[in-house]
Amino acid sequence: MSHWIKSQKTVITTRSSSKRNIVAKSLESTYIRPIECAFLQTNRRGSMQIITTHKGTDFDALASLVAGTILYPGSRPVLPGAVNPNLKSFISIHKDLFGFYSPKEIKIDDVKTLVVVDTNSWKRLDGMGQLKERSDIKIINWDHHPEGDIDAHEVHREEVGANITIMIRELEKQRKLITPIQASLFLMGLYEDTGNMTFSSTTPDDARAAAYLLERKADLQILTTFLRHAYGKKQKDILFEMIQHAQRQEIGGFSISIARMDVEGHVQNLSVVLHMYREIVNVDAAFGIFRDTERDTCMVIGRSNLEQLNIGMIMRSMGGGGHPGAGSALLKSTNPDVIEEMIIEMIKGNQQSSVMLSDIMSYPVVTVSEDTTVEEAAMILRDTGCSGVPVVDSDDHVIGIISRRDFRKIRKNNQMLSPVKAFMSREVITIDHKKSAIDAARLMIKHDIGRIPVVEDDKIIGIVTRSDAMLYFYDLLPD
Protein backbone atom coordinates (compact mmCIF):
# COMPACT_ATOMS: atom_id res chain seq x y z
CA MET A 1 0.00 0.00 0.00
CA SER A 2 3.03 2.23 0.07
CA HIS A 3 2.22 3.25 -3.49
CA TRP A 4 -1.09 4.68 -2.46
CA ILE A 5 0.51 6.83 0.18
CA LYS A 6 3.21 7.87 -2.22
CA SER A 7 0.73 9.05 -4.78
CA GLN A 8 -1.15 10.98 -2.09
CA LYS A 9 2.04 12.82 -1.26
CA THR A 10 2.61 13.65 -4.89
CA VAL A 11 -0.77 15.28 -4.88
CA ILE A 12 -0.13 17.55 -1.99
CA THR A 13 2.95 18.94 -3.68
CA THR A 14 1.21 19.62 -7.01
CA ARG A 15 0.11 23.13 -7.74
CA SER A 16 -3.42 22.23 -8.73
CA SER A 17 -5.58 25.21 -8.01
CA SER A 18 -9.03 23.73 -7.77
CA LYS A 19 -10.13 21.18 -5.25
CA ARG A 20 -11.56 19.00 -7.98
CA ASN A 21 -8.20 18.79 -9.63
CA ILE A 22 -6.59 17.73 -6.38
CA VAL A 23 -9.11 14.94 -5.95
CA ALA A 24 -8.67 13.82 -9.51
CA LYS A 25 -4.89 13.92 -9.19
CA SER A 26 -4.93 11.96 -5.96
CA LEU A 27 -6.90 9.24 -7.66
CA GLU A 28 -4.47 9.05 -10.49
CA SER A 29 -2.46 5.83 -10.55
CA THR A 30 -4.68 4.05 -8.06
CA TYR A 31 -6.88 1.25 -9.17
CA ILE A 32 -10.14 2.88 -8.20
CA ARG A 33 -9.42 5.83 -10.43
CA PRO A 34 -11.36 4.78 -13.54
CA ILE A 35 -14.80 4.90 -11.91
CA GLU A 36 -14.08 7.91 -9.77
CA CYS A 37 -12.67 10.01 -12.54
CA ALA A 38 -15.40 9.13 -14.94
CA PHE A 39 -17.76 10.34 -12.23
CA LEU A 40 -15.84 13.54 -11.67
CA GLN A 41 -15.72 14.31 -15.35
CA THR A 42 -18.56 16.48 -16.47
CA ASN A 43 -20.74 14.30 -18.59
CA ARG A 44 -21.14 16.66 -21.50
CA ARG A 45 -22.78 15.02 -24.47
CA GLY A 46 -20.22 13.57 -26.81
CA SER A 47 -17.33 14.07 -24.45
CA MET A 48 -16.80 10.54 -23.30
CA GLN A 49 -13.53 8.74 -23.79
CA ILE A 50 -13.58 4.96 -23.67
CA ILE A 51 -10.98 2.22 -23.90
CA THR A 52 -11.82 -1.26 -25.10
CA THR A 53 -10.19 -4.44 -26.30
CA HIS A 54 -10.96 -7.70 -28.06
CA LYS A 55 -13.59 -10.30 -27.26
CA GLY A 56 -12.25 -13.48 -25.74
CA THR A 57 -10.20 -11.12 -23.60
CA ASP A 58 -6.90 -12.59 -22.42
CA PHE A 59 -4.41 -11.25 -19.89
CA ASP A 60 -2.54 -9.15 -22.43
CA ALA A 61 -5.79 -7.49 -23.47
CA LEU A 62 -6.89 -6.93 -19.87
CA ALA A 63 -3.47 -5.57 -18.91
CA SER A 64 -3.58 -3.21 -21.90
CA LEU A 65 -7.07 -2.05 -20.91
CA VAL A 66 -5.89 -1.17 -17.41
CA ALA A 67 -2.70 0.45 -18.73
CA GLY A 68 -4.96 2.53 -20.97
CA THR A 69 -6.79 3.96 -17.97
CA ILE A 70 -3.46 5.19 -16.63
CA LEU A 71 -2.37 6.71 -19.93
CA TYR A 72 -5.78 8.29 -20.53
CA PRO A 73 -7.01 9.55 -17.16
CA GLY A 74 -10.77 9.95 -16.98
CA SER A 75 -11.50 7.42 -19.67
CA ARG A 76 -13.74 4.43 -19.10
CA PRO A 77 -12.43 0.90 -19.52
CA VAL A 78 -15.01 -1.19 -21.39
CA LEU A 79 -14.56 -4.93 -20.95
CA PRO A 80 -16.17 -7.15 -23.63
CA GLY A 81 -18.80 -9.63 -22.48
CA ALA A 82 -16.78 -12.72 -23.33
CA VAL A 83 -13.49 -13.17 -21.50
CA ASN A 84 -11.20 -16.17 -21.13
CA PRO A 85 -12.01 -18.47 -18.18
CA ASN A 86 -8.75 -18.01 -16.28
CA LEU A 87 -9.27 -14.30 -16.62
CA LYS A 88 -12.70 -14.65 -15.06
CA SER A 89 -11.31 -15.76 -11.74
CA PHE A 90 -8.81 -12.93 -11.76
CA ILE A 91 -11.48 -10.36 -12.54
CA SER A 92 -13.94 -11.67 -9.97
CA ILE A 93 -11.33 -11.24 -7.26
CA HIS A 94 -10.10 -7.84 -8.39
CA LYS A 95 -13.41 -6.42 -9.58
CA ASP A 96 -13.56 -3.44 -7.22
CA LEU A 97 -10.10 -2.27 -8.14
CA PHE A 98 -10.58 -1.68 -11.83
CA GLY A 99 -14.13 -0.40 -12.31
CA PHE A 100 -14.76 -1.95 -15.69
CA TYR A 101 -17.84 -1.05 -17.68
CA SER A 102 -19.77 -3.50 -19.81
CA PRO A 103 -20.51 -2.42 -23.40
CA LYS A 104 -24.20 -2.10 -22.45
CA GLU A 105 -23.42 0.51 -19.81
CA ILE A 106 -21.91 2.86 -22.38
CA LYS A 107 -24.08 5.33 -24.22
CA ILE A 108 -22.42 5.02 -27.58
CA ASP A 109 -23.70 8.44 -28.76
CA ASP A 110 -21.68 10.12 -26.03
CA VAL A 111 -18.38 8.63 -27.11
CA LYS A 112 -15.95 11.13 -28.50
CA THR A 113 -12.70 9.24 -28.24
CA LEU A 114 -12.21 5.51 -28.66
CA VAL A 115 -8.99 3.88 -27.55
CA VAL A 116 -8.63 0.32 -28.87
CA VAL A 117 -5.95 -1.89 -27.34
CA ASP A 118 -4.52 -5.29 -28.30
CA THR A 119 -6.55 -5.54 -31.49
CA ASN A 120 -6.99 -3.58 -34.65
CA SER A 121 -10.10 -5.16 -36.00
CA TRP A 122 -13.71 -4.00 -35.67
CA LYS A 123 -15.20 -7.47 -35.62
CA ARG A 124 -13.20 -8.39 -32.52
CA LEU A 125 -14.77 -5.53 -30.51
CA ASP A 126 -17.94 -5.91 -28.49
CA GLY A 127 -20.81 -3.43 -28.95
CA MET A 128 -18.79 -0.86 -30.90
CA GLY A 129 -20.37 -1.42 -34.31
CA GLN A 130 -22.04 2.00 -34.40
CA LEU A 131 -18.72 3.76 -33.90
CA LYS A 132 -17.37 2.25 -37.08
CA GLU A 133 -19.75 4.43 -39.06
CA ARG A 134 -19.02 7.63 -37.15
CA SER A 135 -16.55 10.08 -38.64
CA ASP A 136 -16.64 12.55 -35.74
CA ILE A 137 -14.82 10.38 -33.22
CA LYS A 138 -11.11 10.16 -32.61
CA ILE A 139 -9.66 6.66 -32.61
CA ILE A 140 -6.40 5.76 -30.91
CA ASN A 141 -4.96 2.29 -31.44
CA TRP A 142 -2.34 0.37 -29.45
CA ASP A 143 -1.66 -3.00 -31.02
CA HIS A 144 0.94 -5.62 -31.82
CA HIS A 145 -1.03 -7.50 -34.48
CA PRO A 146 -0.04 -6.82 -38.07
CA GLU A 147 -3.48 -7.13 -39.60
CA GLY A 148 -6.66 -5.19 -38.94
CA ASP A 149 -9.18 -2.77 -40.38
CA ILE A 150 -9.49 -0.02 -37.79
CA ASP A 151 -8.34 3.18 -39.44
CA ALA A 152 -7.11 5.00 -36.34
CA HIS A 153 -6.03 8.63 -36.16
CA GLU A 154 -3.24 7.81 -33.78
CA VAL A 155 -1.49 4.46 -34.12
CA HIS A 156 0.99 2.83 -31.76
CA ARG A 157 1.71 -0.43 -33.48
CA GLU A 158 4.76 -2.63 -33.18
CA GLU A 159 5.26 -6.31 -33.72
CA VAL A 160 6.36 -7.23 -30.23
CA GLY A 161 5.43 -10.31 -28.22
CA ALA A 162 2.77 -8.66 -26.09
CA ASN A 163 0.78 -5.49 -26.59
CA ILE A 164 1.36 -4.44 -22.99
CA THR A 165 5.06 -4.06 -23.82
CA ILE A 166 4.35 -1.04 -26.04
CA MET A 167 2.17 0.54 -23.37
CA ILE A 168 4.63 -0.11 -20.55
CA ARG A 169 7.27 1.77 -22.46
CA GLU A 170 4.92 4.74 -22.67
CA LEU A 171 4.02 4.50 -18.96
CA GLU A 172 7.71 4.55 -18.17
CA LYS A 173 8.31 7.48 -20.47
CA GLN A 174 5.51 9.48 -18.87
CA ARG A 175 6.78 8.47 -15.42
CA LYS A 176 3.37 7.15 -14.43
CA LEU A 177 3.14 5.40 -11.10
CA ILE A 178 1.92 1.84 -11.20
CA THR A 179 0.89 -0.24 -8.24
CA PRO A 180 2.25 -3.73 -7.51
CA ILE A 181 -1.13 -5.21 -8.48
CA GLN A 182 -1.09 -3.39 -11.79
CA ALA A 183 2.52 -4.50 -12.32
CA SER A 184 1.48 -8.11 -11.61
CA LEU A 185 -1.40 -7.96 -14.07
CA PHE A 186 0.83 -6.42 -16.74
CA LEU A 187 3.42 -9.12 -16.23
CA MET A 188 0.74 -11.79 -16.55
CA GLY A 189 -0.26 -10.36 -19.92
CA LEU A 190 3.37 -10.21 -20.95
CA TYR A 191 4.12 -13.79 -19.88
CA GLU A 192 0.94 -15.21 -21.37
CA ASP A 193 1.40 -13.65 -24.80
CA THR A 194 5.09 -14.55 -24.99
CA GLY A 195 4.77 -18.02 -23.41
CA ASN A 196 7.01 -16.85 -20.57
CA MET A 197 9.34 -15.25 -23.11
CA THR A 198 9.78 -18.44 -25.13
CA PHE A 199 7.60 -17.78 -28.19
CA SER A 200 9.57 -16.73 -31.25
CA SER A 201 7.60 -13.49 -31.35
CA THR A 202 9.32 -12.36 -28.12
CA THR A 203 11.53 -9.29 -28.55
CA PRO A 204 14.20 -7.67 -26.36
CA ASP A 205 11.60 -4.96 -25.64
CA ASP A 206 9.33 -7.57 -24.05
CA ALA A 207 12.14 -8.66 -21.75
CA ARG A 208 12.90 -5.04 -20.86
CA ALA A 209 9.25 -4.49 -20.02
CA ALA A 210 9.34 -7.54 -17.73
CA ALA A 211 12.40 -6.15 -15.96
CA TYR A 212 10.61 -2.86 -15.44
CA LEU A 213 7.56 -4.62 -13.96
CA LEU A 214 9.67 -6.70 -11.61
CA GLU A 215 11.25 -3.46 -10.40
CA ARG A 216 7.75 -2.18 -9.83
CA LYS A 217 7.14 -5.14 -7.51
CA ALA A 218 5.13 -7.45 -9.75
CA ASP A 219 4.15 -10.42 -7.60
CA LEU A 220 5.30 -13.71 -9.15
CA GLN A 221 3.20 -15.68 -6.67
CA ILE A 222 0.01 -14.07 -7.99
CA LEU A 223 1.22 -14.74 -11.51
CA THR A 224 1.62 -18.46 -11.06
CA THR A 225 -1.74 -18.70 -9.30
CA PHE A 226 -3.67 -17.25 -12.22
CA LEU A 227 -1.56 -18.40 -15.12
CA ARG A 228 -1.28 -21.98 -13.92
CA HIS A 229 -4.57 -22.87 -15.59
CA ALA A 230 -2.88 -22.38 -18.93
CA TYR A 231 -1.42 -25.86 -18.80
CA GLY A 232 -3.69 -28.06 -16.75
CA LYS A 233 -4.79 -31.68 -16.88
CA LYS A 234 -6.95 -31.27 -19.97
CA GLN A 235 -4.13 -29.69 -21.92
CA LYS A 236 -1.68 -32.33 -20.69
CA ASP A 237 -3.95 -35.15 -21.89
CA ILE A 238 -4.34 -33.58 -25.31
CA LEU A 239 -0.60 -33.06 -25.70
CA PHE A 240 0.04 -36.66 -24.67
CA GLU A 241 -2.35 -38.00 -27.26
CA MET A 242 -1.01 -35.70 -29.95
CA ILE A 243 2.53 -36.89 -29.34
CA GLN A 244 1.48 -40.54 -29.46
CA HIS A 245 0.09 -40.07 -32.94
CA ALA A 246 2.64 -37.55 -34.13
CA GLN A 247 3.67 -37.70 -37.77
CA ARG A 248 6.22 -35.63 -39.62
CA GLN A 249 6.26 -34.77 -43.28
CA GLU A 250 8.37 -32.74 -45.66
CA ILE A 251 6.44 -30.13 -47.59
CA GLY A 252 8.05 -27.51 -49.79
CA GLY A 253 11.36 -27.98 -48.05
CA PHE A 254 9.91 -27.56 -44.54
CA SER A 255 9.40 -30.18 -41.86
CA ILE A 256 5.76 -30.10 -40.83
CA SER A 257 3.54 -31.95 -38.41
CA ILE A 258 -0.23 -31.78 -38.60
CA ALA A 259 -2.05 -33.28 -35.63
CA ARG A 260 -5.76 -34.02 -35.66
CA MET A 261 -7.91 -34.56 -32.63
CA ASP A 262 -11.48 -34.58 -31.48
CA VAL A 263 -12.11 -32.46 -28.42
CA GLU A 264 -15.21 -32.00 -26.33
CA GLY A 265 -16.34 -28.44 -25.91
CA HIS A 266 -14.04 -25.47 -25.92
CA VAL A 267 -10.57 -26.20 -24.57
CA GLN A 268 -8.58 -23.22 -23.42
CA ASN A 269 -4.97 -22.53 -24.23
CA LEU A 270 -4.56 -25.01 -27.04
CA SER A 271 -1.95 -22.62 -28.41
CA VAL A 272 0.26 -23.41 -25.44
CA VAL A 273 -0.21 -27.12 -26.20
CA LEU A 274 0.69 -26.56 -29.84
CA HIS A 275 3.77 -24.62 -28.88
CA MET A 276 5.01 -27.47 -26.69
CA TYR A 277 4.06 -30.00 -29.35
CA ARG A 278 6.12 -28.27 -32.03
CA GLU A 279 9.14 -28.20 -29.76
CA ILE A 280 8.84 -31.85 -28.76
CA VAL A 281 8.20 -33.16 -32.27
CA ASN A 282 10.92 -30.78 -33.42
CA VAL A 283 9.52 -29.51 -36.71
CA ASP A 284 9.63 -26.16 -38.50
CA ALA A 285 5.90 -25.78 -38.15
CA ALA A 286 3.16 -27.65 -36.32
CA PHE A 287 -0.57 -27.49 -36.85
CA GLY A 288 -3.38 -28.79 -34.69
CA ILE A 289 -6.85 -29.39 -36.06
CA PHE A 290 -9.19 -29.74 -33.10
CA ARG A 291 -12.66 -30.86 -34.03
CA ASP A 292 -15.60 -30.29 -31.75
CA THR A 293 -18.11 -32.78 -33.17
CA GLU A 294 -21.00 -31.45 -31.12
CA ARG A 295 -20.68 -27.90 -32.40
CA ASP A 296 -19.40 -29.00 -35.79
CA THR A 297 -16.43 -26.66 -35.61
CA CYS A 298 -12.72 -27.08 -36.19
CA MET A 299 -10.23 -24.99 -34.30
CA VAL A 300 -7.01 -24.77 -36.30
CA ILE A 301 -3.87 -23.59 -34.54
CA GLY A 302 -0.44 -23.22 -36.03
CA ARG A 303 3.04 -22.45 -34.79
CA SER A 304 6.14 -21.87 -36.86
CA ASN A 305 9.75 -21.46 -35.99
CA LEU A 306 10.77 -20.11 -39.37
CA GLU A 307 10.08 -16.65 -40.64
CA GLN A 308 9.64 -17.93 -44.22
CA LEU A 309 6.72 -20.04 -43.10
CA ASN A 310 4.14 -17.43 -42.22
CA ILE A 311 1.39 -18.93 -40.03
CA GLY A 312 -0.61 -15.72 -39.86
CA MET A 313 -0.91 -15.70 -43.64
CA ILE A 314 -2.04 -19.31 -43.77
CA MET A 315 -4.63 -18.67 -41.07
CA ARG A 316 -5.89 -15.53 -42.79
CA SER A 317 -6.55 -17.58 -45.88
CA MET A 318 -8.88 -19.68 -43.73
CA GLY A 319 -10.63 -16.67 -42.24
CA GLY A 320 -8.54 -16.52 -39.06
CA GLY A 321 -5.52 -14.47 -38.15
CA GLY A 322 -2.22 -14.28 -36.34
CA HIS A 323 1.44 -13.43 -36.48
CA PRO A 324 4.16 -14.97 -38.68
CA GLY A 325 5.01 -17.33 -35.80
CA ALA A 326 1.56 -18.18 -34.46
CA GLY A 327 -2.06 -18.04 -35.47
CA SER A 328 -5.44 -19.69 -35.46
CA ALA A 329 -8.70 -20.01 -37.35
CA LEU A 330 -12.11 -21.33 -36.41
CA LEU A 331 -13.92 -23.14 -39.20
CA LYS A 332 -17.53 -24.26 -39.18
CA SER A 333 -18.81 -27.45 -40.82
CA THR A 334 -15.50 -28.19 -42.47
CA ASN A 335 -14.03 -31.64 -42.89
CA PRO A 336 -10.61 -31.95 -41.15
CA ASP A 337 -9.30 -33.71 -44.30
CA VAL A 338 -10.07 -30.60 -46.30
CA ILE A 339 -8.40 -28.39 -43.73
CA GLU A 340 -5.29 -30.54 -43.79
CA GLU A 341 -5.21 -30.31 -47.56
CA MET A 342 -5.64 -26.54 -47.40
CA ILE A 343 -2.71 -26.21 -45.01
CA ILE A 344 -0.48 -28.36 -47.22
CA GLU A 345 -1.48 -26.41 -50.32
CA MET A 346 -0.76 -23.13 -48.58
CA ILE A 347 2.70 -24.29 -47.49
CA LYS A 348 3.47 -25.56 -50.98
CA GLY A 349 2.40 -22.23 -52.42
CA ASN A 350 4.14 -20.31 -49.68
CA GLN A 351 6.71 -18.87 -52.06
CA GLN A 352 4.18 -18.56 -54.83
CA SER A 353 4.33 -15.31 -56.67
CA SER A 354 2.43 -16.54 -59.66
CA VAL A 355 -0.32 -14.01 -59.12
CA MET A 356 1.17 -10.73 -60.26
CA LEU A 357 0.14 -7.43 -58.89
CA SER A 358 -1.16 -6.43 -62.28
CA ASP A 359 -3.79 -9.18 -61.82
CA ILE A 360 -5.19 -7.77 -58.62
CA MET A 361 -4.47 -4.03 -58.76
CA SER A 362 -7.15 -1.44 -59.40
CA TYR A 363 -6.92 0.70 -62.53
CA PRO A 364 -7.20 3.16 -64.11
CA VAL A 365 -5.96 5.24 -61.20
CA VAL A 366 -7.33 8.61 -60.31
CA THR A 367 -4.34 10.93 -59.94
CA VAL A 368 -3.91 14.65 -59.41
CA SER A 369 -1.11 17.01 -60.38
CA GLU A 370 0.89 18.93 -57.81
CA ASP A 371 -0.95 22.14 -58.70
CA THR A 372 -4.38 20.69 -58.01
CA THR A 373 -5.93 22.59 -55.13
CA VAL A 374 -6.55 20.95 -51.80
CA GLU A 375 -10.24 21.62 -52.29
CA GLU A 376 -10.34 19.75 -55.61
CA ALA A 377 -8.39 16.85 -54.13
CA ALA A 378 -10.84 16.71 -51.24
CA MET A 379 -13.74 16.53 -53.70
CA ILE A 380 -12.05 13.69 -55.57
CA LEU A 381 -11.52 11.76 -52.36
CA ARG A 382 -15.14 12.32 -51.43
CA ASP A 383 -16.45 11.25 -54.82
CA THR A 384 -14.26 8.17 -55.13
CA GLY A 385 -14.49 7.17 -51.51
CA CYS A 386 -10.71 6.69 -51.44
CA SER A 387 -8.61 7.74 -48.49
CA GLY A 388 -5.76 9.02 -50.64
CA VAL A 389 -4.82 9.88 -54.20
CA PRO A 390 -1.37 9.81 -55.87
CA VAL A 391 0.15 13.08 -57.09
CA VAL A 392 1.95 12.70 -60.45
CA ASP A 393 4.04 14.90 -62.70
CA SER A 394 3.48 15.32 -66.44
CA ASP A 395 5.31 12.02 -67.12
CA ASP A 396 3.07 10.03 -64.78
CA HIS A 397 5.85 9.68 -62.24
CA VAL A 398 4.53 9.54 -58.71
CA ILE A 399 5.90 12.47 -56.73
CA GLY A 400 3.64 12.37 -53.71
CA ILE A 401 0.41 11.20 -52.22
CA ILE A 402 -2.32 13.30 -50.68
CA SER A 403 -4.55 11.60 -48.17
CA ARG A 404 -7.30 12.52 -45.74
CA ARG A 405 -4.72 12.46 -43.01
CA ASP A 406 -2.72 15.24 -44.69
CA PHE A 407 -5.77 17.49 -44.53
CA ARG A 408 -5.36 17.65 -40.80
CA LYS A 409 -2.33 19.85 -41.35
CA ILE A 410 -4.67 22.50 -42.71
CA ARG A 411 -5.18 25.32 -40.23
CA LYS A 412 -6.80 28.14 -42.19
CA ASN A 413 -9.74 28.16 -44.57
CA ASN A 414 -7.84 29.82 -47.43
CA GLN A 415 -5.37 26.94 -47.42
CA MET A 416 -8.06 24.93 -49.16
CA LEU A 417 -7.09 26.85 -52.29
CA SER A 418 -3.38 26.04 -51.96
CA PRO A 419 -1.86 23.44 -54.28
CA VAL A 420 -1.67 19.91 -52.88
CA LYS A 421 2.12 19.97 -53.11
CA ALA A 422 2.12 22.07 -49.93
CA PHE A 423 0.46 19.29 -47.93
CA MET A 424 1.14 16.02 -49.71
CA SER A 425 3.45 13.37 -48.31
CA ARG A 426 6.53 13.15 -50.46
CA GLU A 427 7.79 9.86 -49.16
CA VAL A 428 5.80 7.55 -51.38
CA ILE A 429 6.20 3.83 -51.30
CA THR A 430 5.61 2.33 -54.75
CA ILE A 431 5.78 -1.24 -55.94
CA ASP A 432 6.83 -2.72 -59.25
CA HIS A 433 4.04 -4.45 -61.20
CA LYS A 434 6.08 -7.64 -61.34
CA LYS A 435 6.02 -8.09 -57.58
CA SER A 436 3.52 -10.40 -55.90
CA ALA A 437 0.46 -9.73 -53.78
CA ILE A 438 2.36 -11.04 -50.78
CA ASP A 439 5.09 -8.45 -51.37
CA ALA A 440 2.45 -5.73 -51.49
CA ALA A 441 0.84 -6.95 -48.28
CA ARG A 442 4.24 -6.98 -46.56
CA LEU A 443 4.86 -3.38 -47.61
CA MET A 444 1.44 -2.32 -46.33
CA ILE A 445 2.12 -3.91 -42.99
CA LYS A 446 5.66 -2.58 -42.73
CA HIS A 447 4.77 1.02 -43.51
CA ASP A 448 1.23 0.94 -42.15
CA ILE A 449 -0.28 2.14 -45.41
CA GLY A 450 -3.47 1.04 -47.10
CA ARG A 451 -2.69 1.76 -50.77
CA ILE A 452 0.44 1.46 -52.87
CA PRO A 453 0.85 2.87 -56.38
CA VAL A 454 1.92 0.15 -58.83
CA VAL A 455 4.57 1.29 -61.29
CA GLU A 456 6.03 0.04 -64.54
CA ASP A 457 9.25 1.78 -65.65
CA ASP A 458 8.58 4.31 -62.86
CA LYS A 459 5.21 5.25 -64.36
CA ILE A 460 2.04 4.68 -62.42
CA ILE A 461 -0.18 2.03 -63.99
CA GLY A 462 -2.44 1.10 -61.09
CA ILE A 463 -2.89 1.07 -57.38
CA VAL A 464 -3.11 -1.86 -55.01
CA THR A 465 -5.24 -1.41 -51.92
CA ARG A 466 -5.79 -3.35 -48.73
CA SER A 467 -9.02 -4.71 -50.11
CA ASP A 468 -7.27 -5.93 -53.28
CA ALA A 469 -4.79 -7.78 -51.10
CA MET A 470 -7.61 -9.16 -48.94
CA LEU A 471 -9.42 -10.46 -52.01
CA TYR A 472 -6.28 -12.25 -52.98
CA PHE A 473 -5.65 -13.79 -49.58
CA TYR A 474 -9.22 -14.93 -49.20
CA ASP A 475 -9.02 -16.49 -52.60
CA LEU A 476 -11.95 -14.52 -53.98
CA LEU A 477 -10.23 -13.74 -57.22
CA PRO A 478 -12.55 -13.95 -60.19
CA ASP A 479 -11.31 -16.67 -62.50
Ligand SMILES: [Mn+2]
Ligand atom coordinates in the same frame (compact mmCIF):
# COMPACT_ATOMS: atom_id res chain seq x y z
MN1 LIG B 1 -1.96 -9.59 -27.29
